[in-house]
Amino acid sequence: MNEDAELAIEAVRRYSAALERIRACLLDAYPDFGCVLDLMVAVGHTRALPRQGKSSTGIEYSVHGVGCRMTDQQGWEVDVDLVDGVEAFDAWRIKWFLDEQSDARPSVEELGRACSYLSGLGELREMRVGRWYALPDR
Template sequence: MRSFEAALRSLRDRVIAQIVDADSVEDVVHMAQRRAIPRDGTLEDGTRYSVHGIGCWMADTRGREADVDIDEKGPRDLRRLAHFHALGNCFRRRRQSGRHSRGMPPSR
């Protein structure tokens, strides 16, 4: 679980640092919903994000990825922990096969 938490913190920090006026993933989601920023994008350092419904998927150039949902209580990062570990190497296998759940190309 520590590897997921570290990846999530790193991804979140990278996205927030590069999107002007975003102080949280929740801000990123709300900004995209208001069309203040694109729903999908690649940031200066190569980090990618994709806002979907009530959440945001993020991936870095090292292939780490996280998907965060937002509800009335705020971000629900930790709900993904059990799912992340249950999948094991699923994300790595999906990247190697060229498939990706969010329709974005795998990182190279």
């Protein structure tokens, strides 16, 4: 494996870890919610929450179209869309995250290959071949 591929794999792992941490912190503020879909229902259908807000745990969220952007207190932002009801991301979302938080600059193509590789190891789930990925079921 070459150095560029290793950098891309590490970048995807950093995004995944940030997503897991920020998502958990957001959901900790809403004990009745099991996932981001529940937040989106509270925003869109029941209107119990505003489209943009800040949780009691300090995570800012912004519901958009079929997804949600979440930002922690340090300014780290992760974004997911719902794909078949599952919180999913693509290489572009990882690239955007990296551009905001890191000196590593793998290409979108390298990140896509890294996602496919990590899904083969079981570290990610491939929701749509070569396009959408999700955190593994825990």
